[in-house]
Amino acid sequence: MVGMRDVAKKAGVSVSTVSLVVNGTGYVSEDMRKRVEKAMKALDYIPNELARNLYHDRTNIIGVIVPTIRHPFFATLAALLQQELANKGFRTMLCSTTDSLNGEAEYVDMLRRHMMDGIIMAAHTAHAPDYWSSIGRPVVAFDRYLGAGIPSLGSDHEQGGNLVADLLIRSGTRHVVMVSGPRSQFHDLEGEGTTFPTIRYYAALEERMEREGVKYDYIEAGEVNDMRGYAHAMHDIFDRFDDVDAVVSSDIGAAYCVQEAHRRGVSVPDELQVVAYDGTYLADTAGKRLTAICQDFNAIAELTVRRMVEAMEGKQTASMQMSHTGELDDLVPVRLMLGETTKQQ
Template sequence: MSTIKEVAKIAGVSITTVSRVINNRGYINKETRQKVEKAMTAIDYYPNQIARALQKSQSYLLGVIVPDSNHPFFSELIRCVETYANDQNYKILICNSLGNSEKEANYISMLRQNRVDGIIMCSHTLDLDEYKKVKLPVISFDRIISPTIPYVGADNFRGGELATEHLIQRGCKRLLHISGPLKIDLLPNRRSDAFRLTCMKHDTPCRVIEGEPFKLTFDYYWDFIEQEVSNYLPETDGVFCSNDILAYALYIYATRHGIRVPEDLKIIGYDYHSFTRMLQTPKLTTIKQPIDRIGNALCSKIIQMIEGKNDNLLNNAIVDVELIIGDTT
C-alpha cells in the first residue's frame, strides 16, 4: 500500500507539504500542488479518511436535513452546499424529512450516531427545544432557533416589499398573498408582514391566504388553488405567491379558466430556482433568492463552527434578494 512518505519522496517535497495539499490547508503554490497530485496519481495513493477522522476526532461529514430534495429550491441548495463542502474536504449526508417531525427527530439521532461534525437544518417541523438538545454544531436555514444556533436566510421582508410594490406599480388595486405556513415562526413569514405593511402604506385592499406547511408539490398547489383560492380570483387583480411552483400552478389555473395573465391577473412568485429559469412560457416575474450564496454561507459557517474559527453567537447572515421581471406582471 502506498504511503504519504512515498508521495513526498516522488514529489520532492516534505511530508508536511503533502499533508497540507491533501487537507487543503495553508497556502500551496500551483506548481507544488500539481507535483504532489501527480505523485499521488502515479503510485495510486489515497488518503485514509477513517484514520484521519480518528486522529482528529472528526468525521468530515455534514448532515443536511431538508423537507424534500426533489423540490427545485432544495435540490439546488444541496448542490451548492455539496460543492462548497467538497472544496473543504467534507462530505454530506442528505436527509428528507418530508414535513414529518418524527422523521426529522430520527434523522437527527441517526446523524449523531454516525458522528457527523455538524448539521445544516433546512427542515423545521420540531419544537425549538428539540433543536437546542442537539450537542453538535447546528446552523439553521430560514429559522431563528436560539441565540446559540446561527441562521442564514435571504432578506424575506425586502422580498415581500419588492413584490408588493411591483404589483402596485403595475396598477393592481386588489391584492392577494398566498403565504407559507404562518403558524410556525419562520423567517419567510416576514414576506407576509411586508405585504400587509406595503398595502397599508398605499391604501390598497389586500388578503392573505395561508398555505399548508411542507406540502411543496404542483399537485398540492393545484388542489389548494381550486379549493382555497379560486373563489377570490374574480375580485383580485394581483397575486404574490410564496414560491415559483405555486405561481406557475396559479398561472395554468387562471389561463384554463379564461383569466388572462397579466391583463386580468398579475402574478409574482418567489425563489428563481432552476425550474423557473427553465420556463420559457411564461417567464415568471419573481423574487430571486441567491441560492448559491445561501448554500455557501450555510456550509462555510458550519465548518467555521466545527473548526472553532468563528463565534457562533454572531454568525448569522442575511443575503440580498432581487426582483426579476418576466411576463406575468
C-alpha cells in the same frame, strides 16, 4: 492488503513517521516525506480514511436536512450546498424529513456520536430551542431560528416583500391574494416569535397593502411537500375572488396560477398579475417567464458553508452576539427579476 508497516519497511523509516506523513501532523523533513510518498506510490498504498478521520476527530461529512428534495427550492439549495461543501473538502449526507421515518432525530443522533462533523438545518422542527443548543456540536440553521447560539442565516425576506409591494402598488393593484404554507407558522414560538423567518416576506407585503388601502387575502396551500396543494389553492382563488388582480406565491404556486388563468381565459398580466418568490429554474417553465423575487442561491450556499466551518472551529460571529429571539444572524439580499407576468417591464 498493504499497511503502514509495509510502507515503513519499503521507505526505511519508522511506522510513526509514515503515520505523520499520512495524517499531515508533526514535523517530517522534506527528504523523509518524499521517501514515504515514493514508497506509498510503489506499493499502491491507500490510507485508511476512517482511521485517519478518527485520528483527527473528523469525518469530513456534513448533514444537510431539508423538508423535501421534491420542491425546486430545496433541490436547488441542496445541490449548491453539496457543491460548496465539496469545494471545502466535505461530503454531504442529505436528509429529507418528510421522506424519512425519523425526521432529523436520526441525524442529530449521528452528530452526537461524532459520525458527522455538523448539520445544516433547513427544515421545520418541532423541537424546542434547548434541544438544539444541548447538542454541543456544530449546527447551522438556514431560514430557521433554532435558538440562542445556533448560527442562522437566510434571505432578506422583508426586502423581498417590499420589492413585491413596490411593484404592485406602481401598477395599481386593487386586490392581491397571497398563497403559501399554514398561517400557524407565523407565530410558532411563545409570544409573537417564529422559527420561520420567511413569513416576514408576507408580513411586510401585508403591512404595505394595509397602508396603501389595497385589499389582500391569504390562502393556505398546505405543507411544503404538498405540491398539489398549490394547484387546489389556485383553483380556489378564481372561484372565491372575482376581483383578484394579483397573485403572489412560490415558483410552484405562481406556475399553477398562470396555468389556471389560461384555462379560465384570464389574461396574464393584463387582467391578472402573477409574482413568484424564489427564482428557481421553474420560473422559466410556466408557459410565461415569471416575474420573480430571486434568492441568491450561490451566496446562500457560500455563506452557509462558511458559517459551518466557523462553527466547527468554535468561532462566534458578531452578528450572532447581536441577534434576538426569532431573528436571523445574517441576511442575504434578494433581487427582483421582471418577467412576462407583471405589467411593469
